[in-house]
Amino acid sequence: MGQTLNEIWTHLHDNAEISWEEFKTTEYIVEQVTPYNPNKIETFDDMPGVVVEIGSGKPVVGVRADMDALWQEVGGVQQANHSCGHDAHMTTVIGVFKQLAEKNLNGTVRFIFQPAEEKGNGALAMVEKGVADDLDYLFGMHLRPKQELSSGEFAPAIIHGSAKFIKGSITSADTHGARPHLGINAIEVAADMIHHIRQSHFDPLIPHSIKMTELHAGGKNPNIIPGKAHFALDLRAQQNELMDAMSEQVERIARQLESLHNISIELETGAHMAAAVYNEEATALLDEGIQAVDADSRRAPITTTGGDDFHFYTLKRPQVKATMLAIGCDLGPGLHHPDMTFNFDAIPKAVDILSEAVEKALSQGGERA
Template sequence: MNPIDYIEQNKELLFQTYHDLHRVAEPSWEEQKTSQYLVNRLKNAGILVKTFPTHYGIVAEIPGQSDQVIALRADLDALVQEVDGVVKVNHSCGHDAHSTMVLYSALALAASGMNPKHTLRFIFQPAEEKGEGALQMMEDGALEQVKLLFGVHMRPQFEVPYSHASPVIIHGSAGTVKGTIKGRQAHAARPQDGINAIEAAALIVQKLKGIKLETKLPYSIKMTQLHTENESSNVIPETAGFTIDARAQSNEVMDILTQRTHEIMEQVMEESGAFVQWKMEEYVPAAIKNEKAIKFAENAIKDILGEHQVVPVCVSQGGEDFHFYTVKNPGLPATMIGLGCGLAPGLHHPKMTFQLEALHYGAKILTKTIMLALEEY
């Protein structure tokens, strides 16, 4: 059976799969039910499946005539966020949709009975929201022999309209700086005897605002959280914790921001007398464009949706750990397809919704991308 016909004939089952995955939303590193559901579906289709003892990621394969690999990646985890006043695990970033589309691409290609020129690999990774899953999958060999890599992400309506798609998402780099300031406690009537952790934090804020870079690319770095354990109004606080959000549209600019942050922390310690301890967490790199991979995706979008439905480039100031795959493997042809799906109000919004029909044509685009790559690569 032609893989595209398979997806057409199984449209309602595809929608049901999405609903099944949506109901079992699980946070990063805890995607047990999600993973087991996908493993069962893949194995029942006769697809080779590899799982791991320390996490719930999956590597599934359709063996080819060569050991070179064309790969397609999805993510598994959901967000923990407040929804209508209740904190819950919630799929508001579309990972359930991504897993559904990649699963059906695998099922469709397996059902075709083809003997592909190259091995086809389907990577279902954990912990994208923490920026850690891609690194773990690479450590476990998910990118061995991979010569082409594709991914997909649902896009808000204002970035890519419904029934359109982009062959490349240019995500920015993002990182979270977590830190602690250690000063010296004193009575508020004798501030000269203490080192005020809040004043040291204010100095950090002031110096961060003073960062001016000579670049046309957007960037930002700002303190987003500040807290102390001090419960008395007449005590100079000794300790404060803080969080800084850093973003840049290129990896080079993020490197500069990181260096400037280090310099600022050193300056604040010297000027305030406080000790500042900090580290970068939940870091993800910016996208690296690859024209070869983009061309395969663009031609697939044209074939499935039509030439006028292509959005040449989707620029997002959000981050994605997919780009670790290319940063850690220089020269790897890879791209992430941006799928227009009528998504509103936005990604990570607790009440995010999209048009289910996008899953249907999204799975077709992914499958066609793989088929074109097999023909031409």
């Protein structure tokens, strides 16, 4: 298999790139797959990302990995950092490719290395490139924190919730600190927004949350009451219908505060990831893959409040039967923590599980034909 999985992961981890800048990562993946002479290696002029194909004919089974890292402070230094495990996802899919490239396949396997999952719009860009138009099945994967799965455990579906990121701006005029009655303090308006959001109540049986994750106001002069502020909201809901209700509530709060203070509040949705509606047939195939490799490691599908733009493939192309492998790997302290670590021993087994599932999906497609 050339480089070992650990060597591949080490390179990807040490050369992380943020969303829409994964060009060197793209080049590295091309280098990894080229010696196997796949039928197709496709890159794009206007964005990073790679699509690789082996085999031929129907069915067409996809395997997707996300490529981007986060920009965060690590050890006092701001840098690209794979604290969400996308380096492990790419390593897994490269491993599946190398394992299947040497087999006679009853159909086509399409490996999709997708940029910008963290921005919530990478999958949509790949859909626009046509990579899902003729897919029958699609398998993804994600490392899971130890709060969800123990090390060495695998689940055949991740039931993600919906996520939405809203950027906002509050616009009034600055005023002198000695004359607060002459203006509106944008920081206080933001505080009012937080208060009203926290006083909004939705069905407690459905996991959900709304929180302000950014707030920028004021400058170098503490005697100026800032009239402008910029903020961001992170919304999570386990069901798409609840996300709609929460979004409407945020809009109502903004309009009410706008009227109360006679100011302008603008809201803009930066990204919106829909809640998962997983496919039972694809999940059953992945379940069979887990049991074929290690039946004792199999766990039931897990529900998580996290989001993933993977689900846009099925929302935009409803014919695609998709699911995601949940990989238990002793991940801690948590996803997106700058010091996140995980047990790499889970990756070779994830490669075997996904390879089994892909071959079972190819066989299933052949039986239908």
